[in-house]
Amino acid sequence: MNTTPDTPKPATMIIDGRELPLEGERNVLEVARKAGIDIPTFCYHSELSVYGACRLCLVEIEGRGVQASCSIVPEPGMQVRTNTKQVRDIRRIALELLLANHDMNCPTCARSATCRLRELSERMGIDEVRYKPVHERQPKDKSSLSLVRDPNKCVLCGDCVRACRELQGVGAIDFAFRGAHSAVLPAFGQNLDTGECVNCGLCASVCPTGALTPRPEMDAVWADLDDPDKVVIAQLAPAVRVGLGEYFGMKPGSITTGQAVAALRAIGFDKVYDTSFTADMTVLEEGEEFLRRFSDGGPLPLFTSCCPAWVKYAEQFHHELLPNLSSCKSPQQMFGAVARKMLPEQMKLEGKELVIVSVMPCTAKKFEAKQDKFIHDGVPEVNHVITTTELGQMLRQCGLQLDTLEPESFDMPLGFKTGAGVLFGVSGGVTEAVLRYAVEKMRGTPLEQVDFKEVRGEAGLREAVITVNGVELRLAIVNGLANVKTVVESIQNGACPYHLVEVMACPGGCVAGAGQPHAPGPEVRRQRARAIYHNDKGLELHKAQENPELARCYREHFGEVGGHAAHDALHTEYQHRRRLHELNLEIIEGQEAEKIPVQVCVGTNCFLNGSQELLRKLTRYVENKNLEDRVHLSATFCMERCGQSPNVRVGDTHLERCTFDAARAALDERLAGIMATVQ
Amino acid sequence: MKQTTTRQFEKICEILDRYERKPAKLIPILQAVQAEYRYLPKEALAYVATALGLSPSSVFGVATFYAHFALTPKGKYVVHVCDGTACHVKNSESLLAAIRKKLALKEGKNTTDDLLFTVETVSCLGACGLAPVMVVNEVVHGMMTPAKCDEVLDKILESEATQ
Ligand code: SF4
Ligand code: SF4
Ligand code: FES
Ligand code: FES
Numbered sequence: 096m097n098t099t100p101d102t103p104k105p106a107t108m109i110i111d112g113r114e115l116p117l118e119g120e121r122n123v124l125e126v127a128r129k130a131g132i133d134i135p136t137f138c139y140h141s142e143l144s145v146y147g148a149c150r151l152c153l154v155e156i157e158g159r160g161v162q163a164s165c166s167i168v169p170e171p172g173m174q175v176r177t178n179t180k181q182v183r184d185i186r187r188i189a190l191e192l193l194l195a196n197h198d199m200n201c202p203t204c205a206r207s208a209t210c211r212l213r214e215l216s217e218r219m220g221i222d223e224v225r226y227k228p229v230h231e232r233q234p235k236d237k238s239s240l241s242l243v244r245d246p247n248k249c250v251l252c253g254d255c256v257r258a259c260r261e262l263q264g265v266g267a268i269d270f271a272f273r274g275a276h277s278a279v280l281p282a283f284g285q286n287l288d289t290g291e292c293v294n295c296g297l298c299a300s301v302c303p304t305g306a307l308t309p310r311p312e313m314d315a316v317w318a319d320l321d322d323p324d325k326v327v328i329a330q331l332a333p334a335v336r337v338g339l340g341e342y343f344g345m346k347p348g349s350i351t352t353g354q355a356v357a358a359l360r361a362i363g364f365d366k367v368y369d370t371s372f373t374a375d376m377t378v379l380e381e382g383e384e385f386l387r388r389f390s391d392g393g394p395l396p397l398f399t400s401c402c403p404a405w406v407k408y409a410e411q412f413h414h415e416l417l418p419n420l421s422s423c424k425s426p427q428q429m430f431g432a433v434a435r436k437m438l439p440e441q442m443k444l445e446g447k448e449l450v451i452v453s454v455m456p457c458t459a460k461k462f463e464a465k466q467d468k469f470i471h472d473g474v475p476e477v478n479h480v481i482t483t484t485e486l487g488q489m490l491r492q493c494g495l496q497l498d499t500l501e502p503e504s505f506d507m508p509l510g511f512k513t514g515a516g517v518l519f520g521v522s523g524g525v526t527e528a529v530l531r532y533a534v535e536k537m538r539g540t541p542l543e544q545v546d547f548k549e550v551r552g553e554a555g556l557r558e559a560v561i562t563v564n565g566v567e568l569r570l571a572i573v574n575g576l577a578n579v580k581t582v583v584e585s586i587q588n589g590a591c592p593y594h595l596v597e598v599m600a601c602p603g604g605c606v607a608g609a610g611q612p613h614a615p616g617p618e619v620r621r622q623r624a625r626a627i628y629h630n631d632k633g634l635e636l637h638k639a640q641e642n643p644e645l646a647r648c649y650r651e652h653f654g655e656v657g658g659h660a661a662h663d664a665l666h667t668e669y670q671h672r673r674r675l676h677e678l679n680l681e682i683i684e685g686q687e688a689e690k691i692p693v694q695v696c697v698g699t700n701c702f703l704n705g706s707q708e709l710l711r712k713l714t715r716y717v718e719n720k721n722l723e724d725r726v727h728l729s730a731t732f733c734m735e736r737c738g739q740s741p742n743v744r745v746g747d748t749h750l751e752r753c754t755f756d757a758a759r760a761a762l763d764e765r766l767a768g769i770m771a772t773v774q
Numbered sequence: 775m776k777q778t779t780t781r782q783f784e785k786i787c788e789i790l791d792r793y794e795r796k797p798a799k800l801i802p803i804l805q806a807v808q809a810e811y812r813y814l815p816k817e818a819l820a821y822v823a824t825a826l827g828l829s830p831s832s833v834f835g836v837a838t839f840y841a842h843f844a845l846t847p848k849g850k851y852v853v854h855v856c857d858g859t860a861c862h863v864k865n866s867e868s869l870l871a872a873i874r875k876k877l878a879l880k881e882g883k884n885t886t887d888d889l890l891f892t893v894e895t896v897s898c899l900g901a902c903g904l905a906p907v908m909v910v911n912e913v914v915h916g917m918m919t920p921a922k923c924d925e926v927l928d929k930i931l932e933s934e935a936t937q
Contacts, residue, residue, distance in 0.1 A: 266829030271838040282823075282830035283816040291829065675830060680817035682783045702824050711787060714780050723780075730783075732820055 296609025353502020431476025482610025698733030858898025
């Protein structure tokens with residue numbers, strides 16, 4: 096015990112006969128777990144609100160009977176038993192009921208190895224299920240580019256619903272229906288790709304079963320590896336090197352860069368490169384962009400753009416911030432662009448097709464790579480994206496054990512990186528890497544002390560101020576999209592103090608991405624983050640601007656940092672994005688063949704800018720003029736021009752910032768046109 | 775028909791105004807919207823979600839949680855067959871079978887394609903003395919037999935045909 100004689104004896108409670116100190120735990124469950132008593136749970140997640148529905152965490156409390164330990168606040172003197180016959184019996188029934196409605200095709204399930212339901216059934220010694228299923232079989236939802244949803248495996252614990260709402264502030268999925276029909280569904284029971292989902296995969300990370308899993312792309316990768324007419328190269332993201340080891344039973348935080356490179360070569364990749372190379376490149380491009388905006392007065396704050404889940408979130412919910420988003424592509428896409436430009440010549444492809452595969456800790460990267468804007472003349476910058484876990488699986492399929500492989504080095508030149516590029520794997524890392532560039536540039540003298548410890552940490556929203564030449568750089572670091580709200584509010588109030596805001600969707604940053612081996616709790620995250628910092632320390636160089644291969648790459652292919660060629664290849668644009676697909680609220684249906692379609696946008700932005708009133712006036716106008724047969728009036732949910740709201744379409748004319756008068760004039764004109772042709 | 779959709783839209787706007795677009799009033803808002811459309815079309819739910827600033831998935835969740843809300847259109851005539859204990863004992867199942875057969879309702883369908891009839895069972899209408907009971911749009915028909923059900927439906931069909 097680390098209590099010194101001076102401190103008063105802490106309050107205690109008794110669990111299974113052991114006296115345990117109370118140290119601010121939120122519930123009895125946490126006290127027990129601290130003491131190494133692993134009470135089983137399903138619907139409890141330390142970073143989410145308490146739901147208390149699965150009844151697996153039951154304990155018997157002296158004088159209070161059987162209670163759910165996740166929902167009981169510990170009190171001094173409380174006497175708890177976690178393992179009585181009654182508790183065991185109820186747990187068993189609860190588990191059997193869950194299993195009765197669970198599609199038990201475990202051998203073919205993506206979560207087989209880490210499924211909590213399976214683990215608990217084994218722990219509780221369930222050898223038969225005495226209940227009949229009540230759920231009807233539902234089809235799998237494979238619509239999303241990032242995730243697969245298998246409703247037949249859902250145990251309705253709600254972890255995903257709460258993670259999506261509470262940690263990401265998205266709310267793409269929720270409970271629907273009830274009783275035997277209960278389900279967790281996207282809005283209107285539609286597919287996941289049609290809604291607000293930003294592909295972060297957090298729901299899959301917290302799901303205890305195989306109901307939500309990353310969408311695999313391994314088959315496509317194998318097919319290309321087997322094709323003699325293709326040259327297949329890999330890029331390895333920073334966070335993968337500190338996650339992959341866990342898949343092979345190593346302790347969290349093991350750094351396995353060299354083995355991962357060796358493994359990729361062993362399964363047939365022609366070259367293996369480091370995404371940290373283009374992360375270094377991002378530092379230069381984004382650093383320049385930041386300095387330019389800082390001296391030219393904006394738009395500030397500059398938001399980072401390397402997390403595709405955050406980018407989609409901004410595109411859907413905050414079109415007004417898009418000018419603030421860095422125009423830099425993410426390191427993954429930059430890599431694709433750079434490799435397609437440099438490698439064909441260097442590698443002497445001789446007519447073979449170059450296939451680029453990313454290994455990422457992330458599910459949103461799968462979505463990102465398939466965006467139209469990253470496909471040029473039918474050739475994608477990045478062909479396939481596999482997760483850390485998928486790589487682990489591919490190695491295991493070949494019988495490879497990571498720890499028995501001799502470490503190898505990345506191929507050059509796209510395998511050379513500095514510590515700056517590695518830091519991208521952790522929350523705060525992009526900021527620190529950019530500071531190493533921007534501060535040095537502002538000072539005009541070499542930066543001796545490269546660590547900016549003030550931006551490191553774990554909180555979901557962190558702030559830091561760095562003073563350079565008497566000027567303050569004010570920074571915010573966000574992880575978990577729900578925390579963006581505070582920053583956005585400060586911008587809306589005109590009181591935003593920040594110059595640079597880093598946003599990563601995953602709590603903890605990419606090290607804890609949904610593509611990493613399944614990690615219960617913040618401690619694993621901490622170990623991985625530590626390993627990233629450790630990796631930076633161990634490298635020879637720490638500033639992106641000192642990367643000699645990168646300098647050469649600019650010299651030979653892209654010219655100046657932030658220059659024209661760089662801009663063409665390494666930067667991108669953003670779009671306003673609707674949150675609901677294909678919904679039209681019919682208002683006047685029109686009977687004539689030649690009816691004029693009129694659509695008024697009632698998406699959030701247009702709605703807030705008065706489209707409802709406009710629509711009402713238009714409706715009345717049509718009625719008063721007895722035009723009901725000739726006009727087809729409907730309300731539509733977002734025309735993806737939110738910055739110009741309210742939007743109206745009359746026939747094929749699009750009217751931005753539309754007023755009733757403008758809409759009426761356009762309609763009158765169309766009607767007159769039709770009259771003229773009829774006569 | 776064309777008049778109704780405009781009126782419905784006007785109504786949604788009024789309902790939202792009446793409840794001051796307060797998210798806390800979601801349930802009464804949905805009730806009022808359903809009273810207009812006789813069910814909750816998903817477009818209307820999306821509109822309500824936008825107006826209240828709620829995520830569409832949670833509005834959908836609420837709309838599907840309460841049995842009172844219908845997400846598919848109901849027929850002009852809603853036929854309730856009581857399946858409470860008293861009616862059940864008096865063979866209410868045969869009524870249901872006869873009605874479904876008469877209306878040619880396929881397995882899993884409760885509403886006719888022409889949106890004229892919706893057939894549902896309910897548990898105890900509190901008219902056990904009249905068991906077995908069938909209710910059509912609030913009109914109670916007691917002591918029913920399959921043949922009598924047929925008659926009631928025929929009458930409705932006739933009056934619809936002459937309209
Ligand atoms: S991937 Fe992220 S945004 Fe999409 S449903 Fe899951 S938690 Fe929500
Ligand atoms: S999908 Fe997974 S996390 Fe979500 S409710 Fe079902 S079992 Fe729980
Ligand atoms: S973990 Fe406590 S009720 Fe589910
Ligand atoms: S809300 Fe996006 S264009 Fe109207």
